[in-house]
Amino acid sequence: MLQIPEHNIPIVEIKTDFDVQIFIKREDLIHPKISGNKFWKLFFNVNQYLENKPENPLLITFGGAFSNHIASVAAFGKQFNIPTIGIIRGNELENNWQDNPTLSEASKNGMQFFFVPREDYQNKEKLTQKFSEKYPNSLIIPEGGSNEMAVEGVQYMLGNDTKDFDYLCTAVGTGGTIAGISRFAEEHQKVIGIKVVKDDSLGKMIQEWSRRNNFELIDADEKRYGKITDENIRFINWFYNEYHIPLDPIYTGKIMQKIFDLAEKSFFPKGSKILAFHTGGLQGIKGANQFLKSKGRELIAE
Numbered sequence: 001m002l003q004i005p006e007h008n009i010p011i012v013e014i015k016t017d018f019d020v021q022i023f024i025k026r027e028d029l030i031h032p033k034i035s036g037n038k039f040w041k042l043f044f045n046v047n048q049y050l051e052n053k054p055e056n057p058l059l060i061t062f063g064g065a066f067s068n069h070i071a072s073v074a075a076f077g078k079q080f081n082i083p084t085i086g087i088i089r090g091n092e093l094e095n096n097w098q099d100n101p102t103l104s105e106a107s108k109n110g111m112q113f114f115f116v117p118r119e120d121y122q123n124k125e126k127l128t129q130k131f132s133e134k135y136p137n138s139l140i141i142p143e144g145g146s147n148e149m150a151v152e153g154v155q156y157m158l159g160n161d162t163k164d165f166d167y168l169c170t171a172v173g174t175g176g177t178i179a180g181i182s183r184f185a186e187e188h189q190k191v192i193g194i195k196v197v198k199d200d201s202l203g204k205m206i207q208e209w210s211r212r213n214n215f216e217l218i219d220a221d222e223k224r225y226g227k228i229t230d231e232n233i234r235f236i237n238w239f240y241n242e243y244h245i246p247l248d249p250i251y252t253g254k255i256m257q258k259i260f261d262l263a264e265k266s267f268f269p270k271g272s273k274i275l276a277f278h279t280g281g282l283q284g285i286k287g288a289n290q291f292l293k294s295k296g297r298e299l300i301a302e
C-alpha cells in the first residue's frame, strides 16, 4: 500500500489590474516528475490494485508520444518500483523514439513501449483485451488516467486552503480532474473547466463522475484545439517573466490565458476570488520546443 504523501502545495496570487483576484495552486510542485493532477489520478488506482497483492504487478496505459500521462505513469512506476508498459499512438516513432523527450525520459524510468498504428489505437477495447490476456495480473489504466478512482484522488487537490475561493478553474482533457474538483467543491463554489480538446461527450461524462451541477465548460480556443499558437507562446513567456511560473502550451498556458481573457471581459463578478489549478505538464515543453525550433518559431520558457 502506498501512503498518501505529506503535501503542502502553495497558492500564489497572480497580481493583475482586473477587478477580481486571481490565484494559482502549484500542484505542479507535488512531485518533480508526476506533476499535479496526474499524481492524484494515479494514486488511488494503483493503491487499490496493490491492495489485492497482485503477483508481478505491472501498470499498462495508453497515450500519444508527447503525453503527460505516459510520462507520469512511467515516473510513478519508477517511484514505487512497479514495471510499466506504454501503448503509444502511431508507429512512426517505433525506431527513433529516443529523439522524443517524453518517451526517452519514460524509458529511463523503465517504461517499455508498444507502438500501435493509429487505426488500431482507436479500438481501445480490443487493445485492452489483448494486453489483459497477455498480462493477466496487470492494471490497465485508461488513456489520460480518468476513471472513478482518479476522480476520488482529485479530492486531495482541495482542502481548507481552497474553501474561500468563489471559482475553481482547471484544464479539461479527459474530464477526471474537473469531475473530482466538482464532486468535492464547497456548496458556494463554481467550477470552471477550460476545454483543450474537442470532445462533445465530455459534459455528460463529467456529470456522471461528479454527480453535481456546479461546473461549466468553456472552450480554451475552439478553432485551435491541440495547436500551439504564437499568441499563446507570447502569453506563456510574458507570464513567466512577470510571475516566474512556467506554463505548458497544451493545458496550463491555455487556461491561464483564457482566465485572463474572461476576467478582462467581466465574466467573473467584480471582487470574485478565482483559483486556477496548475496541473503540471511542464515535461511537454521540451517536445513542443523541439517542434517549434524545427519551424523557426518562438520558443517557450522553461
Ligand SMILES: Cc1ncc(COP(=O)(O)O)c(C=O)c1O
Pocket (backbone or CB within 6 Å): 036, 037, 038, 068, 069, 144, 146, 171, 172, 173, 174, 175, 176, 177, 178, 251, 252, 279, 280, 281, 282
Ligand atoms: C497538465 C495537464 N493538465 C490538465 C489535464 C486534464 O486533466 P483531465 O484529463 O483529467 O481532464 C491533463 C491531462 O491529464 C494534463 O496533463
